[in-house]
Amino acid sequence: MKYFWLILLVSVVVGASIGWTTNYVQYASKPAFFGEIDYTGNITSDNVMEHLKQFHSDSGAVAEVEDSATHDFGAMPPSTKGKHTFVIKNVGSEPLTLELGATTCKCTLGSLEDSSVAPGETTSVELEWTVASDKTTFEQSAELRTNDPARPAIRLMVVGRIIRDIEFEPDLITFGNVTVGDSFELSTKFFSFMDDKIKIKAGEFSNEAFTPLAEFEAQEYDPKDGDTAHAHAKQAFDIKVNVKPGLRQGPLSTRMIVVFTKVDENGEPMGDELYGTTEIAGKVVGPLSMLQNTYVKTTENGSYFWNLGRLGPDDKLEYKALLALKGSEKDATNLSIGESYPAGVVSAELGKPIGREETRLFPIILKLTASEETIDLLGKNEDDFGWVWIESDNPKVGRMRIAVKVLIEPRQ
Incomplete structure (x- = not known):
């Protein structure tokens, strides 16, 4: 029994140590900041504004990129290297200072010709890049930091297309x-x-x-x-x-x-x-199809069906749609309503065709008949739904079956 309590005590000590160490590594070992204010007391609410002044410039320098800060190299093959020289001009009244900043992974900034540019003068910086092999487009950038109050950073962009042979x-x-x-x-x-x-x-x-x-x-x-x-x-x-x-x-x-x-x-x-x-x-x-609407849908293999859901005693029992006949045989084909199932419940009526240049449209009305018992044609089991056949008098235009998925509640 004494070993049990000893093992329990050791487990508690080890578990507490691991928990404390994990918490320290994740939180306590890291400096705490509230914006620019740190927990050491070096920067407080009393001196934070003075601290921020070092990041603000009142210089009269104005940086301008000649031509454009974005260079479109057109197209390059994969894994090839390119370079472009950007020209920076100081259009302000005081010297412009420039410093190389961060770049994206495929770009390299070369050395600045001059890090300090007098008013009216220019300097150049070269940007190099390597085209990726697994992309079709290229876009990378690099940054120049400046003392221009209105433009503390200049983003230089390189874009283009990656082409194969x-x-x-x-x-x-x-x-x-x-x-x-x-x-x-x-x-x-x-x-x-x-x-x-x-x-x-x-x-x-x-x-x-x-x-x-x-x-x-x-x-x-x-x-x-x-x-x-x-x-x-x-x-x-x-x-x-x-x-x-x-x-x-x-x-x-x-x-x-x-x-x-x-x-x-x-x-x-x-x-x-x-x-x-x-x-x-x-x-x-096929030359014969249906135009989909709220109730007419199509399956993955291209078949059509009326998806009417559950119809209550007050729901309508007639639904309109359009058949579409197109192709080289459209003008030599007549359509008619064939067999319907179940007889006495599902029927249809075909209207006169509406002529179009490439397609003939046939209005069709689906008619349902309710009874004193529930009629379930939701297709829960194979072939457990209604259908209507559309017949063609042209052997080059096949007949088409339209399924009817519906449950009709009893009506008096």
Whole structure:
């Protein structure tokens, strides 16, 4: 028993020591400050204003950065170094003093030409930087401290773009929704920053179904005729891909591989084939769809349903929506209401089409019939919901089923 009390006493002493040590390291060992006032009594409420005067300047010096305090270097390859000289002018009436301050991690301030600048005179400071390899844009800064009362610190900025040997713009080609049976065109621009001239040989695609339907074309143009962001490129190509009908309905993602080689002064290939890749993404949709609204929703696979929730005795039983028919077969197709389920509860009525240039819209009204018992079509179990079929008289336009998810409370 005596060992128990001894062990308990030792545990208490050790625990208290650890707690005191932790508290001391975190709090007691650090100087305490209230603003500029410290706990030692050296700076108090009586002398704090006098202490702050050392940080305030009444100098007549006025610092001005010639041209701009921000330098845009345009574009540089990853891991390369650059430098720029900023010129500081004193436009005030008293000498301007300058001191090198903090810099961000990718910048280095060189020595000042003169740390004291007379009124009307200038001095220069060189800023060096190293371009990161994992970014597409660059922005770093450095600071000069001054005795200018209105500008105690000058922030010098370096910005620009980080470029690889080749670039696509846009680097992701999206074509949105394309109707089954329609052709469409994709486009992007391909830039080369290589010292050697290149020649594009072909375009390939990772999707086997996409390849036989795609016609690849690359046309070279002067980079200076395009956007200013790529005006420094050595070569530029306008790439177009014409895609013929034949893709299956659903999401589409494929990689486009541009095959090219370096060429000599005579245009003859040099070395191995090189490759540049970018992504193509979009969705091939059926010609028949619905316009979503408060009650009409779509699933991940592109199916549509009325999501009506729980309808009480006073809620309406008719809901309007619009069917959309587009594509090359829209004018040669008539729609009608097919089978509905459950019969006697779910039905629909189709209105006359509203003509548009690219789309024909068909008003549709969903009609529900209540009974003396609860009708549960919320789809808690598989196929435990209602539905309406939209029929087409054109074999190239498939029929479409619209689900109905609803619970109808009893009505007299």
